[in-house]
Amino acid sequence: MSVVACIEDLRVLAKKRVPRMFYDYADSGSWSEGTYRANERDFQKLLLRQRVAVDIERRSTRTTMAGTDVAMPVAIAPTGLTGMQHADGEILAAKAAEKFGIPFTLSTMSICSIEDIAAATTRPFWFQLYVMRDRGFMARLIDRAEAARCSALMLTLDLQIVGQRHKDLRNGLSVPPKLSLRNLANMASKPRWCLGMLGTKRRNFGNVFGHVEGIDTMRSMSEWTNRQFDPTLSWEDVAWIRKRWGGRLILKGIQDVEDARLAVNSGADAVIVSNHGGRQLDGAPSSISALPAIAEAVGHRIEVHMDGGVRSGQDVLKARALGARGVYIGRPMLYGLGAMGEAGVTRALQIIHRELDLTMAFCGHTDIEKVDARVLLPSS
Numbered sequence: 001m002s003v004v005a006c007i008e009d010l011r012v013l014a015k016k017r018v019p020r021m022f023y024d025y026a027d028s029g030s031w032s033e034g035t036y037r038a039n040e041r042d043f044q045k046l047l048l049r050q051r052v053a054v055d056i057e058r059r060s061t062r063t064t065m066a067g068t069d070v071a072m073p074v075a076i077a078p079t080g081l082t083g084m085q086h087a088d089g090e091i092l093a094a095k096a097a098e099k100f101g102i103p104f105t106l107s108t109m110s111i112c113s114i115e116d117i118a119a120a121t122t123r124p125f126w127f128q129l130y131v132m133r134d135r136g137f138m139a140r141l142i143d144r145a146e147a148a149r150c151s152a153l154m155l156t157l158d159l160q161i162v163g164q165r166h167k168d169l170r171n172g173l174s175v176p177p178k179l180s181l182r183n184l185a186n187m188a189s190k191p192r193w194c195l196g197m198l199g200t201k202r203r204n205f206g207n208v209f210g211h212v213e214g215i216d217t218m219r220s221m222s223e224w225t226n227r228q229f230d231p232t233l234s235w236e237d238v239a240w241i242r243k244r245w246g247g248r249l250i251l252k253g254i255q256d257v258e259d260a261r262l263a264v265n266s267g268a269d270a271v272i273v274s275n276h277g278g279r280q281l282d283g284a285p286s287s288i289s290a291l292p293a294i295a296e297a298v299g300h301r302i303e304v305h306m307d308g309g310v311r312s313g314q315d316v317l318k319a320r321a322l323g324a325r326g327v328y329i330g331r332p333m334l335y336g337l338g339a340m341g342e343a344g345v346t347r348a349l350q351i352i353h354r355e356l357d358l359t360m361a362f363c364g365h366t367d368i369e370k371v372d373a374r375v376l377l378p379s380s
């Protein structure tokens, strides 16, 4: 196997091994993909401040996120259809996260179910919830998450309608995939993926299939989502969920200071500054550029997390410097999974951890808890 030195190497491998329909689903943003690209690019604009002649022999990246001890301030972001990047993908990613000592978040739109993850892991994981029109189904999902020992509920607020991703439209994205000649020919060129899929029964939406009308006859993902997800979602619904869920509540998809203040009033324990990985409102600012104002406005009252464009341990350090208690990785986990299954997710975490540890040292820090804005050059 070729040497995997950085997250980009995992991306290149995943592209070779995952059928185009699912690789494109992961590696795309909405419309012009401007926000998707800005998420990564804006990290590069921030410059780190090197310090020398400081004792950096013993170092620690340990901290907490939403009350959970973490080996580094990184968690796995919820991503739909993860089990289509690799057979049993959510189970493999959850196991890798558990072994590494960071939280795994399962998406509502996962292939493996809440119960599958509970059976495969021993530590509590987090569950991400979408607000759907069928409130009875949502209530049952919350109960299932509680029964499965989930310690945090992550409520996603930025996807009541779906941002168009051109590639998904062109590929006719569906689950299970439509077996058109074009798709069959493409899958036949990915034998590892095919063998994995033949070896598992988990090829449909584990949390949703059989529970929600229309999923068995869906023609396209986005059409189905637009019918099932509730565009009337308001802060009253957040209050309803806050009342029903006794554990930590994390609100995902905050980009605006005013919304961050409303999130604090809703009784949430944390907010995630996120633009859904550039998959929803194209033209929105990158997450790292939206972070400082939100951290400044509400960081003293609530934990502020961020995601979008984190591709290295240096990005983790920069986000931490700008007020994020922790970050989430979506695509780096998906690339790892598509490239090499559980070993690939572990590799992605090792790469990010090593980069974070070494960068901290170059900047003269030994404890992630003590890193603040002074680790960045003021002009950057």
Ligand code: FNR
Binding pocket: 025, 026, 027, 039, 077, 078, 079, 080, 107, 108, 109, 128, 156, 252, 274, 275, 276, 277, 278, 279, 307, 308, 309, 310, 328, 329, 330, 331, 332
């Ligand atoms: C996502 N994201 C997402 N978010 C969510 O709350 N529920 C979901 O089901 C999904 N599904 C999903 C699928 C795919 C393929 C991607 C790439 C992303 C958004 C995700 O949680 C996170 O916000 C971004 O992935 C962060 O950006 P990076 O790390 O991918 O750049």
